[in-house]
Amino acid sequence: MPGHTDAYDALAYPDLSYSCTHPSRLAALASAHGRPTGDPRTARVLEIGCATGANLLPMAYGLPEATFVGIDLSGAQIDVARRAATSLGLANVELHTLDLRHADALGTFDYVVAHGVHSWVPPDVAHALVTLLGRIVRPGGLAYVSVNTFPGWHPLLGVRDLMQFATRGIDDPAARAAAAREIVHFVAGAVPDPDHDIQAATLRSYLEGRATSALASEAWADSVLLHDELEEHNHPVLVGELIAEAAQHGLAYLAEAELADGVPRHLAPEVLAELERRASSRADFEQLVDFVVHRVFRKAVFVRSDEPVAARLRAEGLLDLHVTTLGAAGPDGEVLVPDGTVFRTGHAPTREAFAALMAAAPVPVAFRALAERLEEAPVVAGNLLRAHLHSSALVDLLRSPPSVSLESAPPLGFTPARCFGGRLVTNVLHRRVELEAADRAVLDAADGTRDVSAIAALTGLDESEVDDRLAALRYEGLLE
Amino acid sequence: MSAYAESPYPDMIHAFTHPGRLAAVASLMGLRPAPVQHWRVLDVGCAGGANLCAMAFTLPDASFVGFDLDPGHIEQAAAAVDGLGLANVTLRVADVMALDPAELGSFDLVIAHGFYSWVPPAVRDRLLALCGAVLAPQGIAMVSFNALPGWYRQQYVRDLMRFRTRHLEGSGAKVAAARAIMRLVAEGASPDVLVPAAAAEAAEPADPLADGVLLHDELGEINDPVYVYDFAQHAARHGLELLVEAHLCDSMTTSLPPHVVDAVSDLSDDPMEVEQYLDFVRNRTFRRAVLCRAGLAGSRNLKADRLLGLTLTARCDEIGTDAHGTATFQAVDGTLYETDHPLTAEVLRLASDAWPVSHPFPALVTAAARELGLELGPLDIERVLVSVVDAFGRSRHLAEVRADEPPAAPAAGERPVASPVARWFLGKHPVAITLTHDAFELDDDLRSLLPLLDGTRDRVALVAAGADADRLDEHLDRLAFFGLLLA
Numbered sequence: 001m002p003g004h005t006d007a008y009d010a011l012a013y014p015d016l017s018y019s020c021t022h023p024s025r026l027a028a029l030a031s032a033h034g035r036p037t038g039d040p041r042t043a044r045v046l047e048i049g050c051a052t053g054a055n056l057l058p059m060a061y062g063l064p065e066a067t068f069v070g071i072d073l074s075g076a077q078i079d080v081a082r083r084a085a086t087s088l089g090l091a092n093v094e095l096h097t098l099d100l101r102h103a104d105a106l107g108t109f110d111y112v113v114a115h116g117v118h119s120w121v122p123p124d125v126a127h128a129l130v131t132l133l134g135r136i137v138r139p140g141g142l143a144y145v146s147v148n149t150f151p152g153w154h155p156l157l158g159v160r161d162l163m164q165f166a167t168r169g170i171d172d173p174a175a176r177a178a179a180a181r182e183i184v185h186f187v188a189g190a191v192p193d194p195d196h197d198i199q200a201a202t203l204r205s206y207l208e209g210r211a212t213s214a215l216a217s218e219a220w221a222d223s224v225l226l227h228d229e230l231e232e233h234n235h236p237v238l239v240g241e242l243i244a245e246a247a248q249h250g251l252a253y254l255a256e257a258e259l260a261d262g263v264p265r266h267l268a269p270e271v272l273a274e275l276e277r278r279a280s281s282r283a284d285f286e287q288l289v290d291f292v293v294h295r296v297f298r299k300a301v302f303v304r305s306d307e308p309v310a311a312r313l314r315a316e317g318l319l320d321l322h323v324t325t326l327g328a329a330g331p332d333g334e335v336l337v338p339d340g341t342v343f344r345t346g347h348a349p350t351r352e353a354f355a356a357l358m359a360a361a362p363v364p365v366a367f368r369a370l371a372e373r374l375e376e377a378p379v380v381a382g383n384l385l386r387a388h389l390h391s392s393a394l395v396d397l398l399r400s401p402p403s404v405s406l407e408s409a410p411p412l413g414f415t416p417a418r419c420f421g422g423r424l425v426t427n428v429l430h431r432r433v434e435l436e437a438a439d440r441a442v443l444d445a446a447d448g449t450r451d452v453s454a455i456a457a458l459t460g461l462d463e464s465e466v467d468d469r470l471a472a473l474r475y476e477g478l479l480e
Numbered sequence: 481m482s483a484y485a486e487s488p489y490p491d492m493i494h495a496f497t498h499p500g501r502l503a504a505v506a507s508l509m510g511l512r513p514a515p516v517q518h519w520r521v522l523d524v525g526c527a528g529g530a531n532l533c534a535m536a537f538t539l540p541d542a543s544f545v546g547f548d549l550d551p552g553h554i555e556q557a558a559a560a561v562d563g564l565g566l567a568n569v570t571l572r573v574a575d576v577m578a579l580d581p582a583e584l585g586s587f588d589l590v591i592a593h594g595f596y597s598w599v600p601p602a603v604r605d606r607l608l609a610l611c612g613a614v615l616a617p618q619g620i621a622m623v624s625f626n627a628l629p630g631w632y633r634q635q636y637v638r639d640l641m642r643f644r645t646r647h648l649e650g651s652g653a654k655v656a657a658a659r660a661i662m663r664l665v666a667e668g669a670s671p672d673v674l675v676p677a678a679a680a681e682a683a684e685p686a687d688p689l690a691d692g693v694l695l696h697d698e699l700g701e702i703n704d705p706v707y708v709y710d711f712a713q714h715a716a717r718h719g720l721e722l723l724v725e726a727h728l729c730d731s732m733t734t735s736l737p738p739h740v741v742d743a744v745s746d747l748s749d750d751p752m753e754v755e756q757y758l759d760f761v762r763n764r765t766f767r768r769a770v771l772c773r774a775g776l777a778g779s780r781n782l783k784a785d786r787l788l789g790l791t792l793t794a795r796c797d798e799i800g801t802d803a804h805g806t807a808t809f810q811a812v813d814g815t816l817y818e819t820d821h822p823l824t825a826e827v828l829r830l831a832s833d834a835w836p837v838s839h840p841f842p843a844l845v846t847a848a849a850r851e852l853g854l855e856l857g858p859l860d861i862e863r864v865l866v867s868v869v870d871a872f873g874r875s876r877h878l879a880e881v882r883a884d885e886p887p888a889a890p891a892a893g894e895r896p897v898a899s900p901v902a903r904w905f906l907g908k909h910p911v912a913i914t915l916t917h918d919a920f921e922l923d924d925d926l927r928s929l930l931p932l933l934d935g936t937r938d939r940v941a942l943v944a945a946g947a948d949a950d951r952l953d954e955h956l957d958r959l960a961f962f963g964l965l966l967a
Binding site: 150151154155157158161162165186187190238240271274275278287288291292294 | 737
């Protein structure tokens with residue numbers, strides 16, 4: 001597959017992290033399903049397709065007792081990742097330029113993460129990935145696999161085909177990206193009856209959805225576009241077929257890594273019940289749901305199929321977990337979350353729990369400790385779990401709190417965030433945070449040797465603004 | 481206009497495959513096809529032969545060869561050929577992969593409908609190689625295929641149905657389960673996705689033949705849609721090029737805003753590339769591609785003067801004339817057409833009055849001029865040619881150009897004779913096949929009358945044989961109007 005290596009050697013995918021791939025969140029997912037897993041703090045973790053390490057290295061930094069292995073086909077990206085690991089002083093990371101078809105030799109793992117791999121490799125390699133997972137996921141282990149899915153991808157393939165058609169024969173990446181954007185805008189504007197045409201609707205929602213990412217006129221957006229839309233290989237799957245294939249290799253589907261993605265909340269209860277009635281298996285049910293919600297993408301988590309899993313989520317699983325929220329208190333006692341979620345409850349102990357979470361944020365709170373202080377703790381646990389099902393930003397669940405402290409003097413910006421450049425950085429909770437240029441400058445200057453006045457001098461900001469921005473960075477979990 | 485309720489049954493009669501229609505379109509695109517009355521026609525995948533036999537009956541001096549892989553299909557078709565006494569049809573159980581083109585001779589028309597997208601790549605390639613080998617110098621091939629990007633939408637229906645029925649045995653069970661799941665999903669799907677329309681359509685089809693279509697189209701093993709650009713490149717490898725769509729209106733851009741058409745045309749000098757962008761804009765789902773030998777398609781501009789050698793009929797009504805003399809016509813499919821050219825309007829009136837009979841175009845123009853008391857000048861002739869071709873390009877019902885004169889009688893004679901083809905297939909298919917090569921759904925009155933019309937009975941005898949005396953004339957008029965009477 002030399003062509004494939006070249007594609008990523010020539011143009012790296014932007015450095016992005018994926019919060020739900022963090023072992024501490026995967027472990028929380030298992031807990032909520034009543035299933036014990038290895039302690040993330042001492043686990044063995046593999047990331048397949050780790051690129052420059054933007055996802056792997058911050059996790060390794062936050063879990064120094066765990067062992068991390070990253071592999072990627074692109075030697076150029078592994079080189080970048082190795083340099084980053086060295087500069088972060090990580091002793092718990094191994095990085096290999098390796099084809100996943102030869103990854104058996106790496107041993108077995110408690111957590112295996114393969115984000116953006118399965119759909120973007122030739123079909124035989126995708127099958128090899130599933131086979132590999134069956135061999136290397138340990139008893140009690142979890143595997144995370146993201147896939148592009150049908151039926152949602154059917155109309156998107158039309159967008160991709162259009163872009164590929166309009167850019168064939170163009171070699172220069174920037175020119176390819178520009179031509180691809182141009183043609184989508186043109187065709188979306190040219191469709192005669194966009195309200196009654198699924199392809200037109202797809203083009204429009206594509207343009208809206210991608211406006212801030214792949215269609216932005218920035219260099220990093222080019223590489224998203226070139227890899228996501230124009231990549232030679234893009235093979236979406238029917239999730240039912242993926243689950244059936246995984247079963248042949250001893251793996252069972254547990255849930256979506258983001259539980260909120262798994263539950264079609266807008267469905268009428270009777271439709272949901274009817275889907276459950278018709279489904280002869282979990283694979284069947286998940287597949288039917290995808291047809292109903294027209295799913296485009298899944299972040300599927302698998303467990304070994306010989307290990308028991310509770311059929312329903314169990315609120316008592318929260319007792320082993322740490323809880324936090326990105327929400328802030330609204331004027332009328334509601335919780336306002338940046339993703340647009342507004343949460344209200346008449347249940348006083350639940351309100352009290354949220355108040356405690358917001359006061360501690362960004363530090364997660366051990367639910368067991370919280371439960372001891374609250375009335376009707378089991379009800380609170382149920383409410384928090386339901387809130388988590390709604391939005392992981394409203395209630396975020398982690399098995400273990402980060403092992404970095406969240407404050408020091410002089411201020412120290414979260415080292416992995418300083419190590420990887422760009423506007424989108426990863427915080428101590430392994431969430432992405434988008435920074436303004438001045439925040440980025442303060443973060444970079446806060447290297448643990450400079451006090452506020454030194455940072456002000458270096459960035460050209462006045463001290464009070466540096467103070468404000470440091471407070472904001474702390475709240476965003478970007479100081480350690 | 482409820483009598484016009486046309487019910488096209490794609491599984492059975494394919495109006496657009498008739499040589500009289502395809503020759504006309506090819507001719508307007510600049511080809512010089514041989515006289516259609518003497519064509520040699522090859523249908524690969526002729527199924528039960530209804531389409532082939534109906535065409536053969538209306539063109540007795542042309543010869544037709546039908547192949548199918550399925551012996552049951554060929555047996556069914558052979559029974560029709562025998563029953564209708566057709567001497568111009570040859571049938572054979574044959575695999576396209578095993579055919580020797582040299583042995584087949586040359587053909588003016590090769591029909592491969594519902595074939596290309598439904599067979600493995602090797603067979604697809606063999607089909608185009610066959611077309612490349614057997615087409616006469618001015619011959620054409622009609623090759624239909626499922627087109628992208630539009631087919632992606634259909635793929636949803638197909639994936640869901642195949643997923644639901646993957647463990648089921650028996651076509652009845654499969655069809656029932658497939659429809660039930662579509663119904664459920666149509667109810668449950670997110671309102672912001674436009675799937676329900678396709679799902680609802682598949683769940684509750686209006687078409688009684690739809691079970692067969694569903695089994696073949698949605699549940700069939702192979703269904704490979706392609707982009708027209710890739711199809712054209714494939715055709716080019718076999719010395720063929722895309723001339724036009726079988727339905728001329730599918731090749732026209734009149735339904736798109738002019739600035740969009742201009743902008744698309746500016747995207748490339750390569751006409752196939754422009755076709756491809758138009759398919760992206762229109763989200764085309766299906767194509768009925770007419771192929772010719774490479775180098776003949778030229779500029780793909782319509783040559784209106786070719787009308788002078790063709791025939792015309794119409795199924796439209798004049799719905800008004802404004803103060804400035806602009807006449808508005810409405811075709812049975814709802815398409816509107818305005819003209820302020822009196823000669824064009826009169827030609828459309830005459831053509832419509834003559835339906836289902838097609839008349840040579842020059843005769844219609846002469847008659848129209850006589851009607852208007854007009855001295856025909858060259859400008860008038862040029863104008864009427866361009867206008868009628870324009871109307872044809874909007875809807876074949878506004879103005880239908882043909883290369884033949886279908887043997888449909890304008891009215892019932894003394895001893896009415898219904899089309900033997902319609903009578904033969906009456907009990908076997910839910911629709912009647914007309915002499916214009918269309919399909920009409922008949923009500924019970926007409927269905928019971930049709931078998932009696934064998935030319936032996938006058939009206940008294942018809943009533944004696946059970947026809948409704950009070951409504952016999954009305955029924956006969958309707959049968960004549962539908963193009964179901966030979967005499």
